Amino acid sequence: MKIVVTGGLGFIGSHTVVELQQEGFEVLIVDNLSNASEEVLNGIVAITGKRPSFEKLDLRDKTGVSAFFEKHTDIQGVIHFAAFKAVGESVAKPLDYYENNLNTLVYLLQELRQLPTAHLIFSSSCTVYGQADEMPITESAPVKPAESPYGNTKQIGEEIIGDTCKIDPKLQAIALRYFNPMGAHPTAHIGELPIGVPQNLVPFITQTGAGLRKELSVFGSDYPTVDGTCVRDYIHVVDVAKAHVVALKRLLQKKNPDNFEVYNLGTGTGSSVLEVIHSFERVSGQDLNYKMVDKRPGDVITAYADTTKANEVLGWRAQSTLDEAMRSAWAWEQKIRKKQMVVG
Template sequence: MKTKVLITGGTGYIGSHTAVTLIEAGYEVILIDNLSNSSENVVSRIGTITKVKPELEVIDLAKMEQCATVFKRHQDAKAIIHFAALKAVGESVKKPLEYYSNNIGSLTNTLICAKKNGIDKFIFSSSATVFGEPDSIPITEDALRKRPFSPYGNSKKVSEEIMEDLVASESAVSITSLRYFNPIGAHDSGELGELPSGVPNNLMPYITQTATGIREKLWVYGDDYPTRDGIPIRDYIHVVDLAEAHLSAMERLLKEENEEPMEVFNLGSGVGYSVMEVIHAFETTTGQKLNYEITHRRNGDVPQLVASSELAYKKLDWKPKRNLSEMVGSAWAWEKKIRNTKN
């Protein structure tokens, strides 16, 4: 019997890549998603890559009745990887109640249903936004968590605090919170990548959609930050490297190698690139020129976020393998495939 794992938000960008990694490692994967920012055809794409089409449960985890029904059906699962959340920083500023209701509600419902059904291994999709504007770079796991600049980021910070309270109670759950920096790139097969609904909120799909002509122009938000070129700097990590980190973290829990009831790991490359440097890397790697323009700062952005992932390297026996050129190249291959672009 294969070990069953539930992946919430499983048809999303990171969730789908993680599903591929787990299936290829021999796990049975159940995807749970409300399809609010993804498509059901992702399941077929996962099947094309792995030759195994995972089961999809289309429900809203923020609705307890739906959550309880699905968890009862899959109470033989051994672990949960929880990606389900709204994630657009800018949108969260405009719709804070929607973000808190969805992100925190889906988390608490999932934890309640997991406990009722005896599923005690839980991996949480967190974010570098929990650090707010950090005091020093690179950022370590024990850096002070500050009030994030967006409701999205704050929902992740509050979620971590909820899980800390849970493990401090008499609950027997073991939790790993993985704080991502900036995932980009796509699966080497070209079958999976980032495909947001509507106008992209993340940098890479905006770059690739600008290159194909779907977007007229790429806006670079601010050039007056205290960085080497005045442009915000971020730590970019290939989505497949990120997926592999989830596999390592889950197996650490399943083998009961965790040293604390709740462990936290930063997941990044440890290298920071400005938005302009990513643009230039894309142009160099793909040969595509981008139409971009620098404009004013965007609310919620901080000057620099770069990870120290040394703890993950040591405890998870994991390191990112793919460089920036591979990240942007794979993202472009994915964009060309889904748009049938000839370039």
């Protein structure tokens, strides 16, 4: 079965490609390389022994998307990761986020509707909940006004898919609302490799630990949490990747009673920013240079998942601890730096 993975050279996308190939799927990656490198393909090959097909394509190009689907008429499913994903950046560049994250989804759905049957796994986010009233957050929690344009694009994206599923029973879709993916593949052949300044906490921590960054800024120290810093549900990226394969199989095997379903992906445990920093210090054996700074707009105070639905309905459960995920992230960071030193 041919499965298209948009944004498949990115962090979560590349790990999902590995899991798909290991389950016997034929994978076709689509990526515009705006925040990824084609070298990631070599890492995937090193793990799986198989090179996935790859086409460079910007999904904002509607004509290009149509030509792609005309060329590949045997697509059985799409896992859609391609999107801008930084909360802070989305506040500064809202139009870029609305154009990129929503137009691309519309163009994909227009093409998927032309297929005899269409299976879509959508990369959603816990940001759809905003600042939830109760913890842990269940899938039935109200979707509040988004705290950022990024979060809003995920809310609207789910609405677009839901509205399309209502008028087209051929379209079978699952939105996976994941919390905070981190870590790297245990082989250290692939991992999170942001271009420029990292937008996520963990790569900023590991880059600071490796000496690339002078210090880590912790945004806000007086939130109503265990230690005054924001709390998130950090989940190993391999656990997230495996969930995408499980969700895809659910659609392909017609086990879904509704043609649009949503599931939380998390560990069910919240960790503060300082707790994540202390995890790094434990696994690396070194102190991290960080400072407390002012809060930033768009940040939710606390968010961690109730994963009961994913555990019971999908039969999926996160396996790795925070320290295990952090250890893999640090191993990946060290490998990157060692490689750069050799090249240099």
